[in-house]
Amino acid sequence: MREVAPGIHHIPIPIPYPMKYVNCYLLKGDGHALIDTGLDTPEARRALTEALAHFGLDLADLDEVLLTHHHPDHYGLAGLLEAAGARVRMLDVEYQRGHAQWTRFEAHLPQTLQAFAQHGMPEPVRAGILETMRATRRRLHPPQHPETFPDGAVLEVAGMTLQAFWTPGHADGHAVFLRPADGTLLAGDHILERITPNISLWPHSRPNPLKDYLEALERVRALAPERALVGHYGPVIPDVPRRIAEIQAHHQARLEHLKTLLARGPQTAWDLSLALFPGELTLAQRRFAWAETLAHLEYLVAVGLAARLEGRTIRYAPA
Template sequence: MAVNRMSAEPQPGSADRNAWTLPATEEVATGVYRIPLPMPGDNLKAVNVYALEQPDGLTLIDGGWARAEARAALEIGVQTIGAQLTSIKRILVTHAHRDHYTLAVILRREFGMPIALGAGERASIEALTSTNANASFGSQMQLLRGAGAEKLARIVESQAVYVNPKTDGWEVPDEWLDGGTIEAGGSELKVVPTPGHTRGHLVFADLGRGLLFSGDHVLPHITPSIGLETVASPSPLTSFLASLALVRTLPDLRLLPAHGPVAASSHTRVDELVTHHDRRLAEIGEAVSTLGEHPALPIARQLGWTRHRRHFDELDVFNQMLAVGETIAHLDVLIRSGLVRERAEGELTLYSAVSS
């Protein structure tokens, strides 16, 4: 799963809000094409892969999920612009989630094109390619137990999917990226590390054409999940907010997200995300003050989830796990701001308000 669908962010009101997921190649700028690839069984429905034309073939930004349906859609998509899968010369991946990375690995096995990934993803890739059995997002179990959600942790463990690197499409990339610039599609891409969604997330800014390939860092209609990855990040929301501030210093660019339609203004969406998290921090701070000293689970149960403000008990197991993780991420920011304190009691972490 790539993003948190529980946010209170603005949503399109029309019946065709999922039109962007339909199998149609869209030229979003001269020589730049959006190709949505299906994600069977996932509520996100699709992930956008971007193909950049250049004299010797194509550069892809993101690779998609290693599913037969996605590979077939990508093949049709590149054929629509007069190319073949053999035309792909390189794949730049925004982060190491399955819907962005694993099809790139499958294509590399078949055709040999190199893959580049953010250097911050090393720890997760090492875990995912290990000979030891690793559960996807296994770091979440420890968070759940520290939050007082032992029952939920046991359920998550019982449903955990264990990674098989050979069949699931996990391998080390050819190149680790950590900033700088890359020539691609007849233009220069600025590589911007944006940790938060994952510790090694990247965005690619095409300043010449006024485009931001934002991966899952900035999405037009939903709020990215924070720190949902194989190896946990320290205070991922702190990193995410700093990354939003960094992207806000770039020129206002057209937003080319991994999930959702192209949007006109990166600045507008960044501002909306910052406002959302400011409100959520205030809400969680109030819940801590009201409850007194408690672990994260009771705090999460005080909050409304999704734009419909659903109770925690109305969420499925996966989204309950996300809700607890999001609550902890916000509590970490409040601790760093001096508004909340934490205290360990056995395996639990207890939170309380700091008196003014």
């Protein structure tokens, strides 16, 4: 637990994913607020409780939980902290889209499974992935009465002034929070080091998340933050423009690679994801690889560099 900016303390919470930890941040000023929460696992509950105890606090002392996005590792404990007395806030878009993914989880499943099938995912893989999704849902404790704020909102959080910015791409309603007083950006998973944030197209998501994401990177560059406090690894990225340029170059390279693969002839998003992400991946990682491939394919379709061939199975080909 390190003070990574004045009044902002890094709290790493263990998660059962390859990144090993999600970075949460305790804002200690006039009151106490937590940025993001970890998944609802016994290990995460223990780590959070022990971290707060280090400051002489317990769960009930948190006045507010501010969420960057609805992914399980950032949002999973929000309901528990709400029940202990914290106010939970998220961007209005994330309430309507991401939060609804969890509160209407079973209702959304048929359309999701249909999309998996249409895009060429084999049946045994679909069944396995469905089980991993249900297992994730069981480790979530959604907030019951979250409050929302709009893009651009100025928020008073633990006595600090933060400005919220909508940065879609990694999640439809992803938000980052800038503290104008010192240029600290609480960046969630919008910018990461060591890995690039997953950009996925899901049946219920906005139609072109990669376009959203590349535009949102430009938006953050224009904010000219002094440093970013990020959701995994880091936790501090001191040179934000340099990391943004690296992530942009990564996506351009992936688009070029995908164009080369498309030249082999019409293929499903599933087949292309196996070529774009070769090697051993868990089922959950395969699902992300498929959805990220689909995001890149639909980006190419939108700019006229690929064609979507509709049918019982959807295939992609050069335009």
